[in-house]
Amino acid sequence: xxxxxxxxxxxxxxxxxxxxxxxxxxxxxxxxxxxxxxxxxxxxxxxxxxxxxxxxxxxxxxxxxxxxxxxxxxxxxxxxxxxxxxxxxxxxxxxxxxxxxxxxxxxxxxxxxxxxxxxxxxxxxxxxxxxxxxxxxxxxxxxxxxxxxxxxxxxxxxxxxxxxxxxxxxxxxxxxxxxxxxxxxxxxxxxxxxxxxxxxxxxxxxxxxxxxxxxxxxxxxxxxxxxxxxxxxxxxx
Amino acid sequence: xxxxxxxxxxxxxxxxxxxxxxxxxxxxxxxxxxxxxxxxxxxxxxxxxxxxxxxxxxxxxxxxxxxxxxxxxxxxxxxxxxxxxxxxxxxxxxxxxxxxxxxxxxxxxxxxxxxxxxxxxxxxxxxxxxxxxxxxxxxxxxxxxxxxxxxxxxxxxxxxxxxxxxxxxxxxxxxxxxxxxxxxxxxxxxxxxxxxxxxxxxxxxxxxxxxxxxxxxxxxxxxxxxxxxxxxxxxxxxxxxxxxxxxxxxxxxxxx
Numbered sequence: 094x095x096x097x098x099x100x101x102x103x104x105x106x107x108x109x110x111x112x113x114x115x116x117x118x119x120x121x122x123x124x125x126x127x128x129x130x131x132x133x134x135x136x137x138x139x140x141x142x143x144x145x146x147x148x149x150x151x152x153x154x155x156x157x158x159x160x161x162x163x164x165x166x167x168x169x170x171x172x173x174x175x176x177x178x179x180x181x182x183x184x185x186x187x188x189x190x191x192x193x194x195x196x197x198x199x200x201x202x203x204x205x206x207x208x209x210x211x212x213x214x215x216x217x218x219x220x221x222x223x224x225x226x227x228x229x230x231x232x233x234x235x236x237x238x239x240x241x242x243x244x245x246x247x248x249x250x251x252x253x254x255x256x257x258x259x260x261x262x263x264x265x266x267x268x269x270x271x272x273x274x275x276x277x278x279x280x281x282x283x284x285x286x287x288x289x290x291x292x293x294x295x296x297x298x299x300x301x302x303x304x305x306x307x308x309x310x311x312x313x314x315x316x317x318x319x320x321x322x323x324x325x326x327x328x329x330x
Numbered sequence: 331x332x333x334x335x336x337x338x339x340x341x342x343x344x345x346x347x348x349x350x351x352x353x354x355x356x357x358x359x360x361x362x363x364x365x366x367x368x369x370x371x372x373x374x375x376x377x378x379x380x381x382x383x384x385x386x387x388x389x390x391x392x393x394x395x396x397x398x399x400x401x402x403x404x405x406x407x408x409x410x411x412x413x414x415x416x417x418x419x420x421x422x423x424x425x426x427x428x429x430x431x432x433x434x435x436x437x438x439x440x441x442x443x444x445x446x447x448x449x450x451x452x453x454x455x456x457x458x459x460x461x462x463x464x465x466x467x468x469x470x471x472x473x474x475x476x477x478x479x480x481x482x483x484x485x486x487x488x489x490x491x492x493x494x495x496x497x498x499x500x501x502x503x504x505x506x507x508x509x510x511x512x513x514x515x516x517x518x519x520x521x522x523x524x525x526x527x528x529x530x531x532x533x534x535x536x537x538x539x540x541x542x543x544x545x546x547x548x549x550x551x552x553x554x555x556x557x558x559x560x561x562x563x564x565x566x567x568x569x570x571x572x573x574x575x576x577x578x579x580x581x582x583x584x585x586x
Contacts, residue, residue, distance in 0.1 A: 150544050170550060178548040185541040189555075190468040190492055197558055202550035207558045232495055250549065 100126045100254050100282040101147060101159055108142060108153030116142040117153055118306040124284065126160075126253075131297035131314065132286040135328035139306040140286035141181070144256050147284070148176040160253060174203060177247030177281075181259040183239035187231035192223070192242055195231060199250040210249075217249035218242075221275050237268030241275060254282045261289045288329060294318055302327055337470075339392050339463040345566065346390035346464045351473030353567040357574050358461040362454045364578045370446045376453065378581040382574075383456045390464045397463070401455040408451040415447075416440030467491050472557055481554055488555075493538070501531055 101124040108116040117139050124130050132140050145151040149164045149172055157164040159172050180186045189195040196217055200210040218224050221241040226234070234242065240260065247255065260276065261269045273295050276283065287293055293300060293314070300317040302310040304327045310317055317323065324330045340347070346354070361379075368375045387397050416424075421439030428434070462470070471491075475484050504527050512523070543551075 145544070148548055150547060173548055173550050176548075178545075180541065180545050180548075182541065184496055185538060186545045188489065188492055188542050188546065190471070190488060194468070194557070198546075198551075198555070199549035201556040201558065202552065210558055232492065246549065 098126050099158070099161065100124045100128065101284070102157065102161075103146070104156040104158075106143075106146060106153050106155035106157060108146065108151060115139075115306050116151075117146070120155075120306075120308055122301065122308060122311065124254075124282065126282050128299055129283040129297045130285070131293035131300040132284060132303060133288055133290070133293055133300060133329060134303035135288065138303045138327075140303055141258055142306075143303065144178065144258055144284070144286055147254070147256055148173050148178055174199075174250055175253045177250060177252030177255045179243050179247055179255070179257045179260065181262055183231075183236070183243040186243040186246060187239060190230060191227070192218070192229050192231055192234075193227035195242065196227075196245050196249045199246060203250065213249040213251070214245075217245040220248055220279070221245045222271070235268075237264055237271065240264065240268070240272055244275065248279070252281060254284065255279060257283070257285045257287075259287050259289075260285060261287060261292045290318070290324075290329060302329070304328075337462055337465065337467045339396070340466045342391050342464070344389060344391045344464070345570075346386060346460070348566065349464075349570055350561055350563050350567045351465050351469040352477055352561065353563065353571055354461055354465055355470070355473050355477060357571055358457050361457050361574070361578055364582060365450055365453045365457070368450070368582065371442060372585055374585050375581045376449055378577070379453055380456075382577045383453065383460065386460050387456075390460060392460065392463050397456060397459050400459040400463075401452055404451050404455040405448060408448055412444050412447045415443045419443060469561075472561060475555075475557055476559065476561060485555055489542075493535075496538075497531065497535060500534060501527065504530065 101122075103120050103122050106117055106120045110116050120143065132143065134140055142151060146153060146157055146164070147159065149157075149166075149169050152164070159175055162168045162172060162175075164172055187195045189198060193214055196214045197210050200213045205213070214227065215224065218226060221244050223238065223241050223245060226238070226242065231239065231242065244255075244257075244260075255276075257276070260272060264272060269289075269292065273292060276285070276296055283296065285293060285296055297314050300310075300312065300314050301308055302317065302323070309327060310320075310323055321330060365379060368379075384394075387394060416436045417434060417440065419437050419440030421437035424436045424438045424441060426433065426435045465473075471484050471488050474487075475481070508523050508527065512520070
């Protein structure tokens with residue numbers, strides 16, 4: 094496939110934490126536009142570390158390209174607009190005093206006009222089924238609602254790549270199935286880090302297993318899900 | 331878990347609630363400056379100011395008892411700071427006596443200062459109570475932002491309000507976890523675990539701060555939190571501000 098259809102291209106990315114702990118070891122992978130990729134692996138495998146490289150929060154050695162654009166300081170604003178990052182704990186993502194301000198934060202930083210921002214906020218909230226919650230304070234939402242609003246906070250920036258870190262953690266079954274249907278309907282490239290196999294199976298068509306900072310498997314979803322010994326070897330069963 | 335809010339009555343619907351937060355912020359500031367600048371023992375001016383404030387409480391439909399309770403909170407603090415003034419200020423003797431080897435004199439002038447300080451603090455506090463109880467915290471911050479209060483202060487206040495309750499929840503959970511493993515141990519141990527809880531809270535808050543910052547960066551944060559400006563000065567704002575200005579200035583001119 095050509096360069097322009099590549100959503101994410103990582104070339105030999107290695108990252109060590111300041112305390113010497115190994116984060117990522119020589120990761121090379123390509124993700125194409127429209128793919129839905131599950132990133133699975135045990136706790137501490139480096140899933141979140143990898144995600145934080147995608148918008149340049151963490152920088153290791155090696156090169157990363159997002160839609161052909163290199164992750165470096167001069168492109169960082171464009172890249173952060175393209176990569177919508179939803180963090181594991183919505184309490185960290187929702188730092189404003191009400192839902193509207195949170196969802197409007199990204200668009201306002203992009204310098205869009207007030208009308209444009211208001212329109213984006215309502216369409217983003219509608220997409221996650223949270224219309225009418227604009228004035229509510231984020232602290233008083235249920236955990237499922239918080240997760241959905243957290244997704245809306247990045248949808249409002251019209252990202253091309255949606256990155257989700259443990260989207261289903263601490264959700265009840267109904268909250269989870271609703272969230273899955275919300276994510277399934279989004280017309281963007283998706284990268285989901287999780288160890289919730291049920292969720293990954295429903296959302297993703299390709300799965301990458303990460304363990305101890307390295308890619309140990311990368312294939313289509315059925316194949317990986319069918320290989321029980323592989324999943325077991327990496328603490329996923 | 332639910333907690334009572336700083337802006338508990340801000341959801342009421344009254345003339346004062348509907349005003350632009352900027353109007354209320356500026357009026358409150360002006361009022362407090364007037365209160366503080368009123369020359370000492372100008373009782374008539376104090377009385378007019380008190381009546382004005384009580385009228386505002388009535389207009390904003392706040393429960394009087396709530397405003398009274400809130401405003402009296404400040405008195406002990408002021409009292410602790412000012413309580414020694416009567417003993418040190420020179421002037422006409424009001425009372426004197428010997429305690430052990432010390433000769434103690436209380437002067438009328440000193441008592442006067444004390445009373446003035448307490449009254450001023452109390453009036454200012456009523457003013458602030460009205461402000462905070464009639465304005466939603468979010469609107470107040472927006473008002474501050476538009477009034478060009480340095481963004482850092484506004485952001486600190488915003489984060490404080492947002493995460494205060496998260497922190498309280500966390501502390502309560504840790505306390506429950508402690509209590510469920512702790513059956514009647516001695517006081518020293520309780521103090522020690524309390525210390526650990528406080529330390530843990532600090533570390534967790536610090537780490538949360540880092541995570542929030544990352545979440546902000548990911549959405550294009552660059553040292554400013556922009557807001558959508560939906561605030562408008564309206565006719566009631568002008569009327570309110572002018573009326574209040576007259577009420578503040580008139581007694582001052584008359585009896586200053």
